[in-house]
Amino acid sequence: MRNPFAVLRYLRDLANGRDKRHLGHNPAGGAMIVALLVVLAVISVTGVMQLTNRFFGVVWVEDLHHYAANVLLVMIPLHVLGVVISSALHRENLLGSMITGRKALDAPETVTSELREARIFDRIRTSEGVLVLLVAMGVAGAWGVLETGRREVHVVVDEKQPIVESGPSPEATEMSRTAQERAPQKDRLDYVASAPLNASRAWLISSGGRLYDNWFVALGVKGPVTTHVSWPRDNTIISGDQTWCCKSCHGWDYLGREGQYRTGPSATGINGVQRAKGRTPEMLMGILGNSKHGFTDEIMPVDVKYRLALFLSQGQHTARSYIQPDNTVKGNAVQGQAIYENVCAACHGFDGKALKLGVSSDPLYNGVPQFVGSKAAANPTDGLHKIRNGHPGAIMVSLRAFPMEHAANVLAYVQTLPQQ
Numbered sequence: 096m097r098n099p100f101a102v103l104r105y106l107r108d109l110a111n112g113r114d115k116r117h118l119g120h121n122p123a124g125g126a127m128i129v130a131l132l133v134v135l136a137v138i139s140v141t142g143v144m145q146l147t148n149r150f151f152g153v154v155w156v157e158d159l160h161h162y163a164a165n166v167l168l169v170m171i172p173l174h175v176l177g178v179v180i181s182s183a184l185h186r187e188n189l190l191g192s193m194i195t196g197r198k199a200l201d202a203p204e205t206v207t208s209e210l211r212e213a214r215i216f217d218r219i220r221t222s223e224g225v226l227v228l229l230v231a232m233g234v235a236g237a238w239g240v241l242e243t244g245r246r247e248v249h250v251v252v253d254e255k256q257p258i259v260e261s262g263p264s265p266e267a268t269e270m271s272r273t274a275q276e277r278a279p280q281k282d283r284l285d286y287v288a289s290a291p292l293n294a295s296r297a298w299l300i301s302s303g304g305r306l307y308d309n310w311f312v313a314l315g316v317k318g319p320v321t322t323h324v325s326w327p328r329d330n331t332i333i334s335g336d337q338t339w340c341c342k343s344c345h346g347w348d349y350l351g352r353e354g355q356y357r358t359g360p361s362a363t364g365i366n367g368v369q370r371a372k373g374r375t376p377e378m379l380m381g382i383l384g385n386s387k388h389g390f391t392d393e394i395m396p397v398d399v400k401y402r403l404a405l406f407l408s409q410g411q412h413t414a415r416s417y418i419q420p421d422n423t424v425k426g427n428a429v430q431g432q433a434i435y436e437n438v439c440a441a442c443h444g445f446d447g448k449a450l451k452l453g454v455s456s457d458p459l460y461n462g463v464p465q466f467v468g469s470k471a472a473a474n475p476t477d478g479l480h481k482i483r484n485g486h487p488g489a490i491m492v493s494l495r496a497f498p499m500e501h502a503a504n505v506l507a508y509v510q511t512l513p514q515q
């Protein structure tokens with residue numbers, strides 16, 4: 096390592112074609128190594144930080160991680176270019192030296208003159224540097240493990256089991272009272288946007304699932320007219336209020352860009368929300384108000400955020416465990432038929448054609464009328480979410496209170512219903 100002035104001098108000499116050959120790294124190369132290590136450390140530390148409870152979903156950490164990764168992508172080719180130029184100018188095999196650690200001496204005095212130049216930084220020996228780095232990484236790692244494992248910020252969720260009611264917690268009671276005050280049920284149709292007083296946990300979670308799907312339809316209010324700030328500008332197929340739905344950015348399978356929305360008109364490159372599983376609502380409610388989301392308490396009341404958070408924490412299922420890449424469902428259609436005929440057929444009809452489903456703006460359907468059978472076949476991930484949580488803005492049941500496999504079984508049967 097050389098001091099910064101030596102690096103600048105070297106770069107000037109290089110530009111003039113007067114650069115000297117060096118036995119270790121040349122000054123620019125040494126600076127590049129330090130810069131690479133610093134950027135890598137920033138990426139690693141901010142990466143671990145995002146796994147911890149304290150920094151989960153914190154915007155500056157996410158952004159720093161993101162930009163540092165991009166800076167690294169610029170530095171890598173510069174570094175390779177430097178190696179190529181240096182090798183060509185001095186007609187030597189730098190790549191070989193990197194592997195063997197050897198370079199040919201021009202003359203014995205080069206060693207002493209290089210050491211004289213390297214006064215400031217040459218005291219730090221590699222072994223000491225590595226030791227400091229290892230200790231720092233150990234401390235950061237131990238801290239990360241402790242933070243990630245903090246009990247009070249996690250609940251254990253077994254998604255296969257029905258929700259075990261634990262009786263109303265003071266928090267849940269307060270939240271459902273607020274919801275009920277805002278939207279009391281006066282007649283049957285109010286079921287859509289209304290809330291029970293002292294709601295069961297299963298209801299709070301399924302309601303959160305409908306809000307995840309489309310919160311403004313679920314609440315019976317008008318959605319924002321502008322396009323959401325985090326919506327990627329190059330995706331113009333979807334715009335306006337639809338870009339404010341959690342599912343539009345994070346996906347029906349909760350996996351974002353790593354799941355169903357990897358490609359296609361809904362691809363946004365945004366992460367999923369699976370890491371929210373098991374975290375306490377307070378942590379998750381904060382994320383909704385951050386600058387990436389902009390769900391202020393005016394746009395989205397606190398009790399609504401609470402239900403969403405509860406859904407993210409305790410209501411997400413692993414879609415891939417039930418739906419195969421070719422859209423077939425791992426479920427028992429014979430069992431599913433029994434549920435369908437006794438529950439779903441009351442509204443959808445025995446053949447699934449009693450309700451013509453609104454042709455959504457979803458380009459998947461090309462304006463063709465849809466029935467429950469065709470929707471479940473074309474987009475089973477969406478279907479599974481709706482069967483588990485209900486359909487926002489509609490009088491439709493939710494199977495949230497029953498074991499997960501019931502939902503998968505009924506979905507498998509619904510796929511066999513007439514498509515047209």
Ligand code: HEC
Binds near residue numbers: 152157345366368403
């Ligand atoms: C316009 C797109 C958009 C919408 C709509 C949106 N989000 Fe996000 N969300 C993001 C972005 C961007 C991030 C930051 C992670 C990333 O860069 O991928 C994020 C992160 C999150 C995280 C943290 C995930 C993690 O692992 O760090 C949670 C939880 C979350 N969102 C929940 C929600 C919920 C609930 C809603 C609906 C009320 C919602 N989001 C709506 C874009 C969106």
Ligand code: HEC
Binds near residue numbers: 438505
């Ligand atoms: C009380 C009546 C009712 C019952 C019972 C009912 N549904 Fe629905 N369902 C609806 C309504 C209303 C809609 C929304 C239709 C619309 O406007 O798109 C809907 C929508 C759906 C959708 C979403 C379609 C879409 O547009 O994406 C699926 C899937 C579905 N129902 C499956 C089922 C299954 C499976 C059952 C049985 C477990 C069931 N439904 C029970 C009334 C009902």
